[in-house]
Amino acid sequence: MSDLFPKKGHDHDRCVHSALAQAEKVCDAENARFTDMRRKVFTLIWQSHKAVTAYELLDALTAEGQRVQPPTVYRALEFLTELGLVHRIESLNAYFGCDRPDCEHLGQYFICTDCGRVAEAVNEDMSNAVRKAARGVGFTIEATTVEIKGLCHDCATH
Amino acid sequence: MSDLFPKKGHDHDRCVHSALAQAEKVCDAENARFTDMRRKVFTLIWQSHKAVTAYELLDALTAEGQRVQPPTVYRALEFLTELGLVHRIESLNAYFGCDRPDCEHLGQYFICTDCGRVAEAVNEDMSNAVRKAARGVGFTIEATTVEIKGLCHDCATH
DNA sequence: CAGAAAATGATATATTATAACATTTCATCA
């Protein structure tokens, strides 16, 4: 079993730095501006491996001394989402940083209902099953939402 | 190809009556009360093959002369959802009537972005792929959300 | 640097959902 979820005590700064580096790369490639606000929001999203709501981000920005209104946060989220740097978790109305913003993928999200962490999988079996099912019913896929709630391995075993 | 979506001009009364009959059966089996309000909400949900928001239901009830507040609708939805008579479509914040309330299943939803219709699939390939992926990462499933947006066959070809 | 485009600020409001307490309805059994 390969746990998708990060180990306890992992070096989270590394996650954040790597995510920032990837984000910069993607923005660069897309000729999109990774402005201060976008970087702040992105960094806040990466503060944990949980999904974060727009208003939690708003509060965090306020706590940092920024006086910011909802549209500002939602715009940053829209930007980040469109570039694939962040995914919206529909069943939580919350946002989650993407590990692999540089490749197209149908992501699948495991959401632990105990610790709240989220992990993204890019599982070809699942993707193919979805594509095949769609083909079977003559359906043209534009977007998919696959969210799986339950207990991560840590929470199930402790 | 077997289209999941109902044919144009199908006898929709039959859908509604069949759904009501199934709902009654399930409520009976569960010793749950299919009250007037619950039946009204359920019937309204089945007025189309689209997903319906709570406030659309509220408006429809108001139009019928009922003066109803949000909690009333949300309670009916909670009841129907818990019995599996209705599913929540997370990516639409809307509710959709279930065809197969009598058997446990991990449902998958195809949502046409053109005509707005929704169709539920119970595809074992998809379900198994999800279960297998979860097993592979030591994840214990509690609930799944699989929602596929795109064009239904009718809309793709017309 | 001027002008256009993009981003952010600010205000207001729409949409979705729930908390808390009051009242009514319904099943049951003494």
Added chain:
DNA sequence: TGATGAAATGTTATAATATATCATTTTCTG
């Protein structure tokens, strides 16, 4: 059969999530 408790619904208020619109600032480009 009517008292009683549980379930359902009514009522009021408010929380949580999201967007529309117009003003201002920042950045890019020629």
